Amino acid sequence: MPIDCPSTTALRVAIRRAAHQVLDHPRIFDDPLALRVLCLDAAAPDRSWLDDTPLVRVLRASLAARSRHAEDMLQQARQQGLGQYVVLGAGLDTFACRHAADDGGDLRVFEVDHPATQEWKRQRxxxxxxxxxxxxxxxxxxxxxxxxxxxxxxxxxxSDRPAFFSWLGVTMYLTAEAIDATLRAVAALPTGSGIVFDYMIAPELLSPRARAAFAGMADRVAAAGEPFRTFFAPALLADHLRELGFGRIEDMSPEALDDRYFRNRVDGLRAGRLAHLMTAWV
Structure with a gap:
């Protein structure tokens, strides 16, 4: 699949989101454009992108759960009349295209990403x-x-109207200063605004088994030129968000994600243990 892609991680995320549509039943996250945006055909002879090793299954489940959770949180915000949605580090996210004007109502969507990645997406x-x-x-x-x-x-x-932000698969690649600047910008918005983002747990807080998995993943992303930079302790991050002005905060552990989205599955699909999902409301 020759694609001129400036972001290896963005491409991998898109492929695993597409694979989730084919391999996992029932789906956690429905994305009918996931295969189309990559020009993939599940019936084609080349099915090498449908990798289903134990590690890839965990990554695929985690990606599906975080996307589902972000859009669930957006729906909560929409029920309160919120009309602006900002996708930070959008990659090949298809929300805006899946929710065209006929069913998107008055929701404005802003996709924020690195210029090279965004140009690649436009071409796709x-x-x-x-x-x-x-x-x-x-x-x-x-x-x-x-x-x-x-x-x-x-x-x-x-900026005078509330907005909801999703920020998935980004914070671990940024400096702490860049993360803080973005969170401060969201916290300064009107009441009713919110953000959902995932973050990597500080390695020293992980179990030995999880720490070994983290080390392997860190080596792979570093080899791709996109190394991990920033990690958090959940309690300290929650305290910092309150200091910034966020009120209601929900920190979802992998166990909580499993309980919400993977309960009673017979295929053993579960979220990975290296990251949490944080939702914070102004």
């Missing part, structure tokens, strides 16, 4: 024949060198 959508709806705005940004507030404002984001 074009080649797959997937239209970008009018309510979706692409916002190119480098989290390490640009500020979220100004970049969004220039794209038409209304």
């Amino acid at each position: 959508l074009f080649e797959a024949g997937i239209a970008v709806p009018d309510h979706c705005t692409f916002v190119p940004m480098d989290f390490e060198t640009q500020t979220l507030e100004e970049t969004l404002r220039q794209a038409g984001f209304d």
Whole structure:
């Protein structure tokens, strides 16, 4: 599958999201565009992308659960009338295209990502024949060198209205300073705003088995040129979010994710043990 892709991790995430649509039943997360955006055909002779090793199954389950949880949280916000959704580090996320104007209502979607990754996504959508709806705005940004507030404002984001943010598969690759700047920007928004993001647990807090899995994963992403940079202790992160001005906070451990999304499955699909999902509301 020759794809000119500037982000190895973004491509891997997209492939595993597509594989989830084919391999796992019932699905945790439905994405009817996941295969199309990669020009994949589950019936084609080449099925090498449908890797189903124990490690890949855990990664695939974790990705499906975090995407499902983010969109569940967005739905909660939408029920309160929220009209702005910001996808940080969007990669090949298809939410905006799956929710076109006819069922998206007045929801505006802002996709924020590195310029090179965003250009790659635009090409993928074009080649797959997937239209970008009018309510979706692409916002190119480098989290390490640009500020979220100004970049969004220039794209038409209304900072006087509540917004919900999803930030998946990103924080572990950023510096602590860049993460803090983004969280402060969200915390400064009106009441009703919120963010969901995943984060890696500090290695010293992991079990020996989980620490070994972490070491292997860290080596792989570093070899791909995208090393892990930042990790958190859950209790300290929750305290910091409250200091920034967030009120209601929900920190979901892998066990909590399993209970919410994988209960009573007979295929043994479970989330990985290296990361948590944090949801914080202003």
